[in-house]
Amino acid sequence: MTEEEPILRLSDPRAMRALAHPTRLRLLGELRLRGPQTVGTLSEIVDEAVGSVSYHLGKLAEHGFVREAPELARNRRERWWRAAHARTNLELVEMLADPERKAASDLLRRAVLDRYVERLRSYLDAEATLDPAWVRGTANSDSWLHLTSKELVELRADLEALAARWHARSDADRPDARTVTLIYHAFRDPR
Numbered sequence: 001m002t003e004e005e006p007i008l009r010l011s012d013p014r015a016m017r018a019l020a021h022p023t024r025l026r027l028l029g030e031l032r033l034r035g036p037q038t039v040g041t042l043s044e045i046v047d048e049a050v051g052s053v054s055y056h057l058g059k060l061a062e063h064g065f066v067r068e069a070p071e072l073a074r075n076r077r078e079r080w081w082r083a084a085h086a087r088t089n090l091e092l093v094e095m096l097a098d099p100e101r102k103a104a105s106d107l108l109r110r111a112v113l114d115r116y117v118e119r120l121r122s123y124l125d126a127e128a129t130l131d132p133a134w135v136r137g138t139a140n141s142d143s144w145l146h147l148t149s150k151e152l153v154e155l156r157a158d159l160e161a162l163a164a165r166w167h168a169r170s171d172a173d174r175p176d177a178r179t180v181t182l183i184y185h186a187f188r189d190p191r
Contacts, residue, residue, distance in 0.1 A: 008064065008085040011094060013104035015063035019088070020104075020111040023048060024056045028065050028083060029115070033179065036069045036082040057081050116183050123181070134178070144189070155186050 010016060019025060026046050031037060034045075039057065043050045060066040064084055072080040095105045127135060147155065163182060171177055 006085045008088045010088050010090050010108075011101065012063070013098075013100045015065075016090075016101075016104035016108040018059050018063045019065060020108040021056065021059075022111060022115065023052070024060055024065075025111055025115050027053065027056055028060060031066060031081060031083040032086065036072055036080050039079050039081070042081070054079075119181055120183075149188075152186060152188065159184050159186060 010019075019028070023046060027042060030042060030045050037045070039050055039053050042057070043053045046053065048056075057066055061068070061081075065088070066081050067084045069080040069082045090105050090108070092105065095102045123138075127138075145155075163184070166182070172179075
């Protein structure tokens with residue numbers, strides 16, 4: 001990704017439905033994490049057939065999530081792909097007035113939530129094998145706050161700024177650096 005970190009502001013319900021597929025979410029995530037990859041490498045990473053990966057990359061490209069990186073190919077048969085954006089953002093309040101967009105955003109967010117759960121389960125399965133120095137920094141918690149709607153918007157901005165600050169500090173090339181997953185949610189409790 002570029003230092004500018006482009007953000008895709010997603011509002012098209014067709015694109016949301018296309019991205020809601022688990023394999024597509026995983027492919028996009030891997031391209032964002034690892035940088036440009038070949039179809040063959042992605043096939044190995046996500047444990048899917050090359051034809052399936054090509055199909056899903058085509059669907060992601062159709063909606064602007066990924067793009068080909070032909071300059072990286074060593075021959076005409078090799079196809080490289082890259083993420084088109086560093087992040088995808090949904091402005092949820094914009095979805096409320098349109099039932100189709102609301103349904104599509106719900107479908108996408110449920111698929112993303114399933115991916116989060118999958119990642120956390122994978123971590124829990126591996127935790128006993130990790131160096132205790134890495135386990136010491138692991139965090140999980142929840143809090144109940146009593147806020148106004150304006151304060152919730154302020155909290156969102158604070159969380160986004162905190163994540164951006166740590167993302168700017170992130171450097172995969174440091175020998176002691178490893179990938180860390182940060183997941184956060186803040187929402188009004190419906191009870």
